[in-house]
Amino acid sequence: MTSLRAVTVDLGEHSSPTGIMDYLVRDDVLCWVRRGGGLVGFGEVARFTDAGPGRFQTAARWWRELQQDAQVDNPVGLPGTGLVAFGSFAFSKTSGHASRLIVPQVVVGLGEQGCWLTYITDDDGADLTAETAEAALAGWLDEISAERGAETADRLHPGQVSESAFKAAVAAGVEKISGGGLSKLVLARDVIAELSSPIATAQVLRELAIRYQDCWTYGVDGLIGSTPEMLIKVENNVARARVLAGTLDRANTHKIDGESDAAYAERVLAGSEKQQHEHEIAIDSLTRKLEPYTSEMTSHSEPFVLELPNVWHLASDVSAELSTNGGHAPSSLELAEAVHPTAAVCGTPTEVAGALIRELEQMDRGPYAGPVGWTDGAGNGEWGIALRGAVVESPTRVRLYAGCGIVDASTPEAELAETWAKFRPMIEALGLRR
Template sequence: MFSLRGDVNAGPVVRLEAMSSQPDAAFPGVTPPPASATLMVRTTRIDDLPQDPGALLRLLPAEGALAWVRRGDGLAAWGEVARIETSGAARFADAERAWATMRSRAIVRDEIGLPGTGPVAFGSFAFDESSSAGGTLVVPRVVVGRRGPVAWITTLSTVDTVPMLGPVPTLDALRGDDPAVTSPGTVTYSPGAVEDDDWTAAVEEAVARIRAGRLDKVVMARDVVARTEHPIDARWLLTRLADEYESCWTFCVDGMVGATPELLVRSEKGLVTSRVLAGTIRRTGGEDADLARAAALAHSSKDLEEHEYAVTSVAEALRPFCQSLNVPETPFVLHLPNVLHLASDVTGVLCTATESGHTPSSLSLAEALHPTAAVCGTPTAAANDLIREIEGLDRARYAGPVGWLGGDGDGEWGIALRSGALDPDDPHRIRLFAGCGVVAASEPGAELAETEAKLEPMRHALG
């Protein structure tokens, strides 16, 4: 494995470690990998993947699992051929440039040609540029994917260990022996960085700033720490999330695990889609009562105002990259097991080339969109400043982009919501996150209750 790491002290410089000492003129400040590190990629169709929705997730190993799955379709991966680590304000651009260099040298045999085949990197990025969490792209050794009736396996290596011709190794041979999925056992919860009373006080302060005209909306987040009796098995979390929240994108990338209902951006064959969620109400569990609550949500001036800010921010961010854009006039109500959301799908056709002379990649679009008003506020700069001032926690990669990037630049990026961060130093600990949009009409107690509803998916996943 080779590694590309962002140099925190030197700013947004990315370097390759343990590589050739000759600089790369096309990528200043970076030395190229030796010839033996050329990325070798082969994608072949497979016919033995079961058709049930959980088939992809059942393939994952106990360690190093990578996943992006919705309704049984998507990608499951493991192993690590390469890692790109960046930090600071240029974390997206540095990762994009490093991935472009890597894929330009790749030798690829792709017999399928669908989104997600060929070279793939899974990514997770910090919400705030000042966070030490930075950003990471992980290039796996094995990717198994499915899209409708077609399933495939991609093998990646930096040396020619997997032949470009000849029989494809079986899934069992590539996985090897792995322990059974285990329950975390008894789970206890404790406050995170901010106690509940202090958090509601911060929401009160945010409402006061909004009513004073400092900004229109700000999203306030909080965290809860869960401790488990047994070590946390990411596969346990993923399968329970996928079963209960099948309409969400279940993900696992570099320690971030969750099931997000919000698609930041999908870029596919020149078409771009972004699902915007803002405006939330908790479900009661009764069908008639929830229908009434859905109607109330759809007519709530407070929630419609919050939603409008979020949709506008996405449309304005996408407009420079699109030759046409469709922005719905009214949202629909998205029904999830725990909450109801106001939702809008913004769609567009990408320009064939931007001012930079090339079509933007999905990661470039994610950078342009992040942070949306749905996870930050309006205006963005003022909301972000207020979050840093009064929220009281480092969000790390919560509410940041998470997803995957293909060799052609297409990919899917969600917002890391309904999620938790596994502790790399303590297998019994995970930080759970939730947030809510605060506007002039917000009431702190109700906002706290909304975050509790949004914590339910990860609490359910822990069991």
């Protein structure tokens, strides 16, 4: 295995109003961005790939071994400093899609405590100083990627799962739920964007980061999007998650005269027995899987309404103190494996729902609805669920994914409409029209 060397230097305060988004300038960028902060990576010095049921364990082993052999000078010591890997994992253990961890050559980070720069190399003779780190960053910023405008020849096409096939799958899922054996099922479909000129990935990421500031905008090796759902975040032995289940399209409202948007969302979402039931299933799924790793856990007694530009969601935040076993607390990568997949993207019970998804969807989700994010050498990290996103399959072909939680009260027409609401962030960021 390659032996790495790294240095992290303090860049002080970052005064730009757009924050870390200033660095989203190349189409090959790696990123994890929210509210102007986060991490942006350039280049690649090491890569791990694997598929199948053991993908998380082999990734964690590779990451531990890489750290053991590395020489890291990290006086900053904040989460996201030192050695960092960006990653994405396939949703299903049966998927042939390669899950991956990528260690960039340069990482810029911005958080509440300041801005930093990490330079990573496999060159034993490289000079690791603030000057060489800044020179490496400047080299990546010398060439920035071109933008593109909306073009009339750009088109959306059906993917592997057509509208009629999706509605048939929802109907079959409701029938299975009504017959007992499972209480919730999440079904997804895809659409294809065919572009007349190459995608401007950095531009798309900037559009998402600006429009969806309360979401986590991610870019990892052709997987791009802006997720509202945090699977697991670990920072200094504290784990946090944001669970979403229950969706209301903001483009198709039926408000009472004089009713505000907030009051409408509260009435229709929080007042819906179906939405509350779906949300309760998702929360129970996460907390049950997380509990063995914690000494104390707290969550909202009632979900809150999360307002996004395209939809409203019922949301709950969960936090937990992590237990230490022999002085070792579980890492973010270990916890991502432990809690994935949640009921929010799979169903309940998980094994029954997973098998039914494979039967009814008739597609490989690849990285859609799988963990996406980053980890550092101290076990910190942030892993979101790869939602509201797409896979760049070629410079002019992008596959978009969206899914819905199916319960006994679901209807095929309503769930199909919900997928279009969830496609909207990527469709708009690509400059397309439905």
